Amino acid sequence: NAGVTQTPKFRILKIGQSMTLQCAQDMNHNxxxxxxxxxGMGLKLIYYSVGAGITDKGEVPNGYNVSRSTTEDFPLRLELAAPSQTSVYFCASSYSRTDNEQFFGPGTRLTVL
Amino acid sequence: AQRVTQPEKLLSVFKGAPVELKCNYSYSGSPELFWYVQYSRQRLQLLLRHISRESIKGFTADLNKGETSFHLKKPFAQEEDSAMYYCALSGWGSARQLTFGSGTQLTVLP
Known part of the structure; x- marks a missing residue:
């Protein structure tokens, strides 16, 4: 199993550009x-999904959108990139509400100039 | 609002010395607490969780509800323990999302 995969690893965007960060998992996690x-900060939740077709906002959703058309994929869309979105982005998955250990991807380092 | 505080950004100890990484939390109710670890060039991964009450790699953590703390301890630190450690909290909502502390970088010196 590959676990949680993320692409790209690194990306530089110009202000106002758009992009999609890809995330996929092969563990059949819901x-x-x-x-x-x-x-210097902890991880902050942007969006989450409890199953295909169901998504909800986390703590810092502004400027992002997500979709979950399949169990495996959970892409994150940045529509109009801003310097404040310069960050490292992590995707994670877990099996269920009771079996809730989260497994993380390697991260995407995004710079907006 | 739920919050996790790790007061030490950096912590250095010598090999064989005891180590304690501090974590305090605020939450209305009884949360589930975790320690996640990120070794150099590796992914963030679960180290231990309070409900399992296990010792993992010699580390233990006890949930103190009175002091709202979940400190991570190891009696004899090893060089391979050098890593970034994050304390995290999960409520009991439907999505079980995590709230993370800002992390402590532990360096074990030879």
Whole structure:
């Protein structure tokens, strides 16, 4: 199993550009999460999903959108990139509400200039 | 609002010395507490959780509800324990999302 995969590893965007961060898991997990981590800070939840077709906002959703059309994939969309979105983005997944250990991807380092 | 505080950004100890990484939390109710660890060039991974009451790699953590703390301890630190450690809290909502502390970088010196 590959676990949780994220692409790309690194990306530089110009202000106003758009992009999609990809996340996929092959563990048949129902729950998926997107976090961002700013320097010297903990991870903050952007969006989460408890199953295909169900998504909800986390602590810092502004400027992002998500979709969950399949169990495996949970892409994160940045529509109009801003310097404040410079961060490291982590995707995670867990199996269920009771079996809730989260498994993390390797992260995407995004810089907006 | 739920919050996790790790007061030490950096912690250095010598090999063989005891180590304690502090974690305090605020939550209305009884949360589930975790310690996650990120070794150099590896992914963030679960180290232990309070409900399992296990010792993992020699680490233990006891949930103190009176002091709202979940400190991570190891009696004899090893160089391979050097890593970034995050304390995290989960409520009992439907999504079981985590709230993370800002992390403590532990360095074990030879």
């Amino acid at each position: 729950y998926m999460y997107w976090y961002r981590q700013d320097p």
